[in-house]
Amino acid sequence: MNADALAHRIRNRVLLLDGATGTELQRRGMPPGVCPEMWVLEHPGVIQEIQEAYFEAGSDAVFAFTFGATRPKLREYGHVDESIPHLNERLVQLSRRIAPAGRLVAGDIASTGRLVAPFGPCPFEEAVDVFKQQVTGLEAGGADFLIIETMMDIQEARAALIAALETCDLPVMVTMTFEPAGRTLTGTPPDAAAVILENLGAFAVGCNCSTGPDEMVDVVKQMRSIAGIPIIAKPNAGLPEMRDGETAFTMDPATFSEKTNLLVEAGAGIVGGCCGTTPEHIADLAARLPSPPPAAEEPLHLCLASPQRMMSPERQGALTIIGERINPTGKKRLQSALREGNLEMVRALAAEQAASGAAILDVNVGMPGIDEAATLRSVAEMLSVATDVPLCFDSSDPRALAAALRTYPGRAMVNSISAEREKLDRVLPLAAKYGAAIIILPVSDRGVPETAAQRAAIASEVFSRAETYGYTKSDVLIDGLVMTISSSNGAARETLETVAWASRDFGTHTVLGLSNVSFGLPQRRWLNAAFLAMAVARGLSMVIANPGEPTLAAVRLAAEALAGRDPSCLKYIEGMQHLETPPAARPPATDPGQAARDAVVNGDRDGIEARVRRAREAGISPFDLVHRHLIPALQEVGARFEKKVIFLPQLLLSAEAMDRAFVLLAPELEAADASYRGRVVIATVKGDIHDIGKNIVALMLRNHGFEVIDLGKDVAAERIVDVTEARNADLIMLSALMTTTMTQMATTVQQARAHGVSVPIVVGGAVVNDRFAEEIGADGYAADAVGAVKLARELVKAPRSSA
Numbered sequence: 001m002n003a004d005a006l007a008h009r010i011r012n013r014v015l016l017l018d019g020a021t022g023t024e025l026q027r028r029g030m031p032p033g034v035c036p037e038m039w040v041l042e043h044p045g046v047i048q049e050i051q052e053a054y055f056e057a058g059s060d061a062v063f064a065f066t067f068g069a070t071r072p073k074l075r076e077y078g079h080v081d082e083s084i085p086h087l088n089e090r091l092v093q094l095s096r097r098i099a100p101a102g103r104l105v106a107g108d109i110a111s112t113g114r115l116v117a118p119f120g121p122c123p124f125e126e127a128v129d130v131f132k133q134q135v136t137g138l139e140a141g142g143a144d145f146l147i148i149e150t151m152m153d154i155q156e157a158r159a160a161l162i163a164a165l166e167t168c169d170l171p172v173m174v175t176m177t178f179e180p181a182g183r184t185l186t187g188t189p190p191d192a193a194a195v196i197l198e199n200l201g202a203f204a205v206g207c208n209c210s211t212g213p214d215e216m217v218d219v220v221k222q223m224r225s226i227a228g229i230p231i232i233a234k235p236n237a238g239l240p241e242m243r244d245g246e247t248a249f250t251m252d253p254a255t256f257s258e259k260t261n262l263l264v265e266a267g268a269g270i271v272g273g274c275c276g277t278t279p280e281h282i283a284d285l286a287a288r289l290p291s292p293p294p295a296a297e298e299p300l301h302l303c304l305a306s307p308q309r310m311m312s313p314e315r316q317g318a319l320t321i322i323g324e325r326i327n328p329t330g331k332k333r334l335q336s337a338l339r340e341g342n343l344e345m346v347r348a349l350a351a352e353q354a355a356s357g358a359a360i361l362d363v364n365v366g367m368p369g370i371d372e373a374a375t376l377r378s379v380a381e382m383l384s385v386a387t388d389v390p391l392c393f394d395s396s397d398p399r400a401l402a403a404a405l406r407t408y409p410g411r412a413m414v415n416s417i418s419a420e421r422e423k424l425d426r427v428l429p430l431a432a433k434y435g436a437a438i439i440i441l442p443v444s445d446r447g448v449p450e451t452a453a454q455r456a457a458i459a460s461e462v463f464s465r466a467e468t469y470g471y472t473k474s475d476v477l478i479d480g481l482v483m484t485i486s487s488s489n490g491a492a493r494e495t496l497e498t499v500a501w502a503s504r505d506f507g508t509h510t511v512l513g514l515s516n517v518s519f520g521l522p523q524r525r526w527l528n529a530a531f532l533a534m535a536v537a538r539g540l541s542m543v544i545a546n547p548g549e550p551t552l553a554a555v556r557l558a559a560e561a562l563a564g565r566d567p568s569c570l571k572y573i574e575g576m577q578h579l580e581t582p583p584a585a586r587p588p589a590t591d592p593g594q595a596a597r598d599a600v601v602n603g604d605r606d607g608i609e610a611r612v613r614r615a616r617e618a619g620i621s622p623f624d625l626v627h628r629h630l631i632p633a634l635q636e637v638g639a640r641f642e643k644k645v646i647f648l649p650q651l652l653l654s655a656e657a658m659d660r661a662f663v664l665l666a667p668e669l670e671a672a673d674a675s676y677r678g679r680v681v682i683a684t685v686k687g688d689i690h691d692i693g694k695n696i697v698a699l700m701l702r703n704h705g706f707e708v709i710d711l712g713k714d715v716a717a718e719r720i721v722d723v724t725e726a727r728n729a730d731l732i733m734l735s736a737l738m739t740t741t742m743t744q745m746a747t748t749v750q751q752a753r754a755h756g757v758s759v760p761i762v763v764g765g766a767v768v769n770d771r772f773a774e775e776i777g778a779d780g781y782a783a784d785a786v787g788a789v790k791l792a793r794e795l796v797k798a799p800r801s802s803a
Contacts, residue, residue, distance in 0.1 A: 017272025058286025092141025107138030187647025206232025224267030249276025503539025603653025
């Protein structure tokens with residue numbers, strides 16, 4: 001089915017999807033621990049019976065049972081020789097054969113269970129290739145559209161979406177899984193996810209799994225407020241509970257449909273059910289769905305996003321500053337660092353500019369003697385974790401732009417697209433492919449136009465070309481083209497007239513590179529300040545400048561107030577109070593121990609080893625370095641993670657930095673020094689092959705002085721108990737991601753107590769909560785890695801032995 005036909009269908013009525021499949025398969029005999037996809041191929045009638053029930057209940061579409069039909073998932077079950085495209089084709093055809101006329105079959109794509117770079121160890125292109133194999137089979141099997149679902153990592157979702165768009169022409173929907181705090185596992189909020197995925201080419205975006213319908217209302221509202229495409233919601237039937245030794249979802253069909261209709265009211269135009277829902281839930285929902293669906297809202301004018309934050313000029317509420325300092329021109333130290341592949345100075349410049357008020361960071365690494373494509377890609381990946389500020393890639397090299405845009409896990413901006421042939425023919429298609437916003441620079445192959453009228457004509461020409469790639473005025477800014485007034489008296493006037501035309505007549509946001517106007521003149525800050533005020537009065541939206549320049553913040557506030565863009569001057573009053581009593585800047589660390597600590601806090605895994613060596617050369621003992629600097633640093637990181645100041649990617653970088661420091665110090669540390677806190681057995685329970693969360697917890701425990709015995713995944717209760725007894729462990733930690741494997745936690749607790757194992761047992765995972773832990777007799781529940789470490793330190797008061 002093409003996108004236009006599917007869009008027409010959704011405009012007329014809410015599209016109803018199916019409900020849960022995994023739990024329905026288990027109810028019909030699928031045993032725990034088997035590869036679900038291979039079992040379905042061996043018992044095709046079971047999946048067809050389930051899907052026929054969903055069609056009879058009123059589903060417009062069912063998901064082919066291809067959820068885990070990727071090479072990494074199949075390898076977990078020992079299936080290493082399967083033809084991935086053929087397997088997916090066969091699974092889609094099972095659903096295709098029983099689909100009534102007019103009903104749809106979606107090719108289902110889910111997470112591989114691996115974090116994708118820069119958030120994890122899986123290379124981005126490897127992830128893309130994995131999903132391309134699957135998409136090839138889904139299309140061959142006759143899928144009407146693709147659904148990328150249950151994604152916890154925005155970068156893995158991007159990899160799957162790019163794979164789909166590069167492989168087929170089917171419409172692609174994407175749903176993320178959000179935790180109770182309203183972000184994905186890797187820290188992406190709903191509005192940022194919607195911006196990133198819509199602009200990359202998703203047909204629809206939304207959420208599924210993890211929560212019931214109540215908790216999804218705010219997610220849907222956030223996405224609806226920002227997106228111009230349909231919103232999907234596929235909630236669980238509430239939260240799971242233990243009943244007679246089995247996990248059960250307690251939300252009945254009537255309650256589920258009533259609450260899911262609240263999601264439709266919030267803006268969802270595509271709904272269905274996830275874990276715990278049955279054909280009965282879908283039938284009740286079908287009977288209550290409103291028609292027609294909610295009307296789409298107008299999206300915000302211009303939106304960018306980092307993996308952690310969405311930015312729009314409307315929400316910014318003031319003149320937006322694009323930080324200009326990540327640029328090697330005239331900066332010998334930065335040039336030297338980039339040639340050496342050292343990104344520490346780039347990281348510092350980004351942090352300084354963000355702290356000074358930059359809402360976007362302009363990134364330029366163009367200079368002789370480096371591979372600009374490789375360097376720009378590395379900088380983009382590093383900054384996507386090191387800062388939550390969206391990026392603007394400033395390069396004239398199409399190869400460099402392609403490398404950065406492809407791997408950056410956000411929606412970036414490209415600076416800039418002119419009427420020059422190479423920019424139109426090579427750069428514009430790249431920007432469009434990866435969904436970047438663009439700055440239009442009114443320059444042509446004939447040179448720089450002198451008058452505002454000539455610039456307006458060129459900008460209009462470039463925009464017309466951009467429209468052929470799907471761009472609207474919501475996706476572009478026009479650069480007024482600042483020239484120095486020392487060489488042309490009328491230069492500033494023409495720029496200001498260009499800004500006025502673009503903002504008032506053409507109807508787009510505008511941007512200026514501020515410092516060019518005063519080049520070659522003394523006391524430049526006053527010229528810059530006056531020019532900025534005049535530009536704001538003419539409708540300037542953004543300025544490329546040094547956000548740390550003392551006069552810039554004050555002039556920005558004053559200009560906004562004078563231009564009538566600050567009602568009651570409230571922002572001016574608040575901002576001036578802050579400027580009069582600025583926070584004390586933290587000086588760069590000169591103490592070697594503090595420098596090592598800062599490397600852990602900042603997640604500087606590449607710089608930590610040099611700092612540890614300098615600390616040792618300065619005479620700091622290994623014990624003092626670990627206990628006075630590195631462990632407190634990790635505790636600070638944990639506290640920031642709990643307060644949601646940082647998120648999982650930053651936590652992992654800090655943990656990796658700590659790991660590298662420990663490796664360097666290991667030869668000097670005694671095997672049983674005071675850092676030893678106890679021995680922990682950790683495992684993902686039987687039948688569950690997900691281990692991302694478990695691995696993160698294990699890493700954090702090691703960094704806090706625990707000896708960790710990691711038994712891996714799909715581990716039977718008997719083995720966990722045997723190893724705990726044999727190794728004299730002080731604590732057991734159990735993980736499960738699937739509702740179908742939660743019961744194995746209860747089994748493990750029961751067997752441990754039956755064998756006389758009295759050590760504390762802690763449980764965790766996306767489907768687990770503190771109530772469940774109490775029901776099965778566990779001693780605690782940890783919501784994340786930081787909570788797991790805190791709980792381990794509380795429960796293991798006095799380790800029995802470090803031998």
